Amino acid sequence: MKKGRITIKDIAKNLNISASTVSRALNNNPDISLETRRVVQEYANEHKYKPNSLALSLRNSHSNIIGVIVPELANHFFSSVLSGMETIAEDHDYHVIVCQSSEEYTKEIRNVQTLIEARVCGMLISQSKTTIKYDHFQELVDNNIPVVFFDRICTGIDSGKVVVDDYSGTFHAVDYMIQTGCKHIAFFGAAPHLEISKNRKNGYLDALRKHHMPIDEDIIRIADNKQLGYEKAMELLQSDNRPDAFMAMNDYTASGILLAAKTLKLKVPEEVSICGFSNSNISQDTDPMLTTVDQHPQKVGEEAMNLILEKVQNPDSTDKKNKIVKTSLVIRETTRPLVK
Amino acid sequence: MKKGRITIKDIAKNLNISASTVSRALNNNPDISLETRRVVQEYANEHKYKPNSLALSLRNSHSNIIGVIVPELANHFFSSVLSGMETIAEDHDYHVIVCQSSEEYTKEIRNVQTLIEARVCGMLISQSKTTIKYDHFQELVDNNIPVVFFDRICTGIDSGKVVVDDYSGTFHAVDYMIQTGCKHIAFFGAAPHLEISKNRKNGYLDALRKHHMPIDEDIIRIADNKQLGYEKAMELLQSDNRPDAFMAMNDYTASGILLAAKTLKLKVPEEVSICGFSNSNISQDTDPMLTTVDQHPQKVGEEAMNLILEKVQNPDSTDKKNKIVKTSLVIRETTRPLVK
Numbered sequence: 179m180k181k182g183r184i185t186i187k188d189i190a191k192n193l194n195i196s197a198s199t200v201s202r203a204l205n206n207n208p209d210i211s212l213e214t215r216r217v218v219q220e221y222a223n224e225h226k227y228k229p230n231s232l233a234l235s236l237r238n239s240h241s242n243i244i245g246v247i248v249p250e251l252a253n254h255f256f257s258s259v260l261s262g263m264e265t266i267a268e269d270h271d272y273h274v275i276v277c278q279s280s281e282e283y284t285k286e287i288r289n290v291q292t293l294i295e296a297r298v299c300g301m302l303i304s305q306s307k308t309t310i311k312y313d314h315f316q317e318l319v320d321n322n323i324p325v326v327f328f329d330r331i332c333t334g335i336d337s338g339k340v341v342v343d344d345y346s347g348t349f350h351a352v353d354y355m356i357q358t359g360c361k362h363i364a365f366f367g368a369a370p371h372l373e374i375s376k377n378r379k380n381g382y383l384d385a386l387r388k389h390h391m392p393i394d395e396d397i398i399r400i401a402d403n404k405q406l407g408y409e410k411a412m413e414l415l416q417s418d419n420r421p422d423a424f425m426a427m428n429d430y431t432a433s434g435i436l437l438a439a440k441t442l443k444l445k446v447p448e449e450v451s452i453c454g455f456s457n458s459n460i461s462q463d464t465d466p467m468l469t470t471v472d473q474h475p476q477k478v479g480e481e482a483m484n485l486i487l488e489k490v491q492n493p494d495s496t497d498k499k500n501k502i503v504k505t506s507l508v509i510r511e512t513t514r515p516l517v518k
Numbered sequence: 519m520k521k522g523r524i525t526i527k528d529i530a531k532n533l534n535i536s537a538s539t540v541s542r543a544l545n546n547n548p549d550i551s552l553e554t555r556r557v558v559q560e561y562a563n564e565h566k567y568k569p570n571s572l573a574l575s576l577r578n579s580h581s582n583i584i585g586v587i588v589p590e591l592a593n594h595f596f597s598s599v600l601s602g603m604e605t606i607a608e609d610h611d612y613h614v615i616v617c618q619s620s621e622e623y624t625k626e627i628r629n630v631q632t633l634i635e636a637r638v639c640g641m642l643i644s645q646s647k648t649t650i651k652y653d654h655f656q657e658l659v660d661n662n663i664p665v666v667f668f669d670r671i672c673t674g675i676d677s678g679k680v681v682v683d684d685y686s687g688t689f690h691a692v693d694y695m696i697q698t699g700c701k702h703i704a705f706f707g708a709a710p711h712l713e714i715s716k717n718r719k720n721g722y723l724d725a726l727r728k729h730h731m732p733i734d735e736d737i738i739r740i741a742d743n744k745q746l747g748y749e750k751a752m753e754l755l756q757s758d759n760r761p762d763a764f765m766a767m768n769d770y771t772a773s774g775i776l777l778a779a780k781t782l783k784l785k786v787p788e789e790v791s792i793c794g795f796s797n798s799n800i801s802q803d804t805d806p807m808l809t810t811v812d813q814h815p816q817k818v819g820e821e822a823m824n825l826i827l828e829k830v831q832n833p834d835s836t837d838k839k840n841k842i843v844k845t846s847l848v849i850r851e852t853t854r855p856l857v858k
Binding site for chain 2: 241243245250251252254257258260261264268273274275276277278280285288289291292293295296297298433440459460463464465
């Protein structure tokens with residue numbers, strides 16, 4: 179072994195394992211067996227390995243630019259998150275550049291590469307709906323490039339995370355609609371492998387359970403945009419199994435459901451209650467205006483930027499902080515008043 | 519003078535003028551006197567100056583990343599333009615990173631610096647509403663970093679441009695409302711120093727002139743967002759000088775006008791006609807749905823990306839191409855039917 183500071187490659191060579199395994203073991207990644215982690219960490223300690231040398235060199239050679247990857251910039255939630263990020267970044271003299279994955283896994287991989295090429299000092303990522311492999315994210319962690327996930331987090335990666343309290347946001351919204359007298363509430367969700375889909379659906383299910391209401395799989399559908407919201411609501415509202423309320427994945431879906439109800443001349447909220455999710459700009463443009471769950475996107479962005487700057491500025495810290503941003507129900511015109 | 523290729527600095531030193539003046543003179547910038555341009559160009563020719571050496575070196579040391587600066591990502595027009603840009607970029611194996619200026623001049627200057635730091639090979643810029651000095655743009659041109667302006671163009675800079683046909687978009691919309699019987703049409707515009715404001719207002723004025731209708735300065739207002747649209751419409755609709763139609767700067771403003779009309783229980787379009795601009799996502803969420811001018815943002819983005827890639831790939835070319843993207847009127851429910 180050459181003299182001077184020991185590297186991950188040296189450890190890998192000497193222990194006859196891959197550099198990636200060494201890096202993960204040093205990061206205490208649960209994918210690596212406890213035994214391997216112990217061997218690697220002991221070896222690193224003995225040889226005074228400094229885990230942050232690469233991060234430091236990256237930080238110094240790089241920039242004060244934070245790269246952000248979002249699934250879709252046209253989505254009001256993400257553009258509001260971005261505003262929150264920029265507010266905090268400016269306070270600390272950091273700058274923000276953005277890429278969008280357009281919900282495509284392969285484009286997301288290119289986004290990561292582009293941001294590395296653009297010499298960002300850290301990344302904030304909300305993953306695309308079609309991403310099911312995480313090698314491109316793991317590579318960042320393995321190379322000690324600070325990364326924090328927000329909203330659509332990647333649970334498979336050992337990193338900081340900022341999430342919206344999707345579970346209780348949906349729980350309270352559905353609980354509220356039940357209290358206003360709704361008896362047959364449909365749920366329009368997104369791709370089931372996403373954490374936010376699972377959490378929102380669980381909030382919906384638990385609210386039904388709390389009130390001892392039956393769970394009807396027939397009115398639980400995948401619909402996460404306006405077109406799908408319209409189509410699936412048209413179908414259900416004309417069926418024998420007609421819901422009297424809808425809990426939607428987002429406001430776009432809710433606006434599609436509203437359009438279906440209006441097309442079928444059903445009274446909203448008397449015959450059909452609708453609750454969106456996001457409190458996006460369109461929620462006040464529909465007539466009636468949408469009841470929705472505010473995710474406080476500014477706050478999500480601020481928390482995520484705070485976490486990443488903390489990581490960038492303290493590369494030695496092994497903290498993997500998670501933040502949960504509370505939601506609040508915004509009651510407008512597509513839900514009935516509370517029954518006293 | 520040292521041997522080898524002559525640089526802008528050498529020319530500047532030998533002619534005893536600034537490097538920036540040399541650069542502008544070589545670019546035939548009209549800010550530089552004809553005499554100076556002639557002297558510089560002759561000197562450069564004599565000494566076999568290669569104007570593209572910096573661009574070439576930037577291009578080679580840089581990347582295949584195109585940087586985009588937009589005023590506001592939450593604006594549906596800009597996020598759609600971006601999609602058009604990305605489609606073309608992907609076809610040519612280029613990547614896109616984005617910064618937003620949030621309509622702030624100082625942030626726009628930082629955006630330019632950040633994108634240079636991120637080693638982009640060219641920039642696509644739509645300027646902020648508050649930008650009235652162009653030194654930060656001129657610096658790009660002086661350093662031969664390819665730049666193309668789109669939508670909110672900077673006429674003070676010698677560069678490629680892609681604009682929407684704002685003049686005829688507004689002209690045809692107002693002409694249409696006059697043909698439906700509207701007699702007193704208000705115009706809600708944006709900051710008058712912006713080219714798009716001037717062009718849209720001129721389209722409005724010329725449509726009135728075509729029909730020999732009087733121009734009433736009292737109903738020509740600055741209002742370019744929902745809140746201002748609502749406030750100024752509330753004021754005018756309750757005044758003695760009540761308009762029977764509104765031509766709005768964008769759909770957000772139009773949605774504010776619509777809210778005011780509904781608040782005052784005025785029938786839309788019978789008593790008040792409203793036309794937006796952009797054909798953004800909200801235009802189909804309002805009830806009634808907005809008549810609006812489609813700017814074909816995808817097309818704007820595609821044309822802008824085509825122009826910048828042409829410049830990046832042919833740094834020797836001195837072409838300063840301009841493209842005009844035609845608009846089309848989308849007639850929905852906030853305007854009356856045509857009088858036969």
